[in-house]
Amino acid sequence: MKSNLDLNALRTFRLVVDTGGFTAAAHRSHRAVSSVSRQIAALERSLGQTLFHRHTRAVALTEAGARYIEAIRPLLADLDQATDAVRAAHDEPTGMLVINAPVAFGERQVVPLVRAFSQRYPNIRTELRLTDHIVDPVYSASDVTFRVGPLTASNLVARTLAPMRYVVAAAPDYLRRCGWPDTPQALRGHDCLRYQGEYGRQHWYWREHGAEAFQRLDVDGSLYSDDAPSLRHAAVLGQGIVLFPTWLIDRELQSGSLVSLLGGWQWEVAPEVRSVHILYAAPRLGPRKVQAFVDHVLEAVGDPPIWDRTASIRR
Incomplete structure (x- = not known):
């Protein structure tokens, strides 16, 4: 040296x-x-x-x-x-906390979590990066990463926040005009609004409660979009039926602007049940601000998650 x-x-x-x-x-x-x-x-x-x-x-x-x-x-x-x-022993956690999350989940669920966290820890500033591209947390220097869906191999700690719970939903106005589907197959005759991401148009899957395998259901409709909130808004306006996780439409289900349908079946957009995770460095490697935020998120989300507790789901 x-x-x-x-x-x-x-x-x-x-x-x-x-x-x-x-x-x-x-x-x-x-x-x-x-x-x-x-x-x-x-x-x-x-x-x-x-x-x-x-x-x-x-x-x-x-x-x-x-x-x-x-x-x-x-x-x-x-x-x-x-x-x-x-x-x-004497100081509150401080510094800049960098959080990465998918766009729709970040807008709907992470922003309120950050707001409450900032009130609890005013000495921590937050940088929220929302993207639907999968970003390497280490390469992007993110302190905490939210992942919706499957995980890739990583040395980070991955905590499961909640399983994804999908709901078929439509506005009361649409149901008055077009009727209520009473089976999964009946959706083929309805206007189904579908998310279209980088992997193409999303497929819809269903299975009986307790069954092992999901079955793909081919549906179509008048609107595709790569922006889930836009599809949610279109559904609220009565344009058609959507298949979305409860974390994305919990407030609409609670207010009645969307009504859940076909609750006798389990729904997904992949042939498997997936979850929402939070990724971060092991506690001994990460600063206190990270553990403080993770603890805050786990406490605030709870079990069952807050978005399932507030959503009114028809069975």
Whole structure:
């Protein structure tokens, strides 16, 4: 080692790796790109090793850089935890909490959770990133990630918030005009509004309660959209029938602007039951703000989840 290492430089190195570049790291740390670049260059001189291959639009770890980040990451995490532990006796959790969530779930359920959390912990600021693309929590430097549906392999802790519970629903006006379907097959004669995402138009599946296998039901209608709230709004206006999870239409079911249908069957948009999860680093690796938020979410959502307790579901 040619000189004493700067702890802040190590943190900056980790931030560049996690965000994928100098520009993103500078944005996250509210600094100039040139400041981040100089700090990394000074660290490389101290180590006598090049840590990044620098390209026009991106950076990539060298072999030495890859080994070094793996070596220092747990040390920095332990240091963060130790610092938080010293402060814990007297201080509230502080800092910036970065949360990633799907768009519709974030708008409908995460925003109220963040609002209540901010009232409870006023010293924590929150950055809420909503996207329907699956984002790597480590690469994007997200502290907490909500996932709706299947999970991919990860070293993060994955807590199940609740199973997805889908409901067939329509507005009273639509039902007066078009009648009530009394079996899953009857939906083929109705105007079914379908979500259309990056994997194509969503399919509808049903099964008897207690049955093992789901059956696909081919339905169609007058409107497709890649925006679930727009389909929800169209259904409230009486355009057609939707198949949505209770977390997306709980308030409409409670108010009566949507009415649940065909509750004698179990519904899904995949041939399996899926869940909503919350992902985060293991408690010993994550700062107190993360554990505080996770605890808040688990308490607020509860079991059964709050959106199933408020929704009026017809059987």
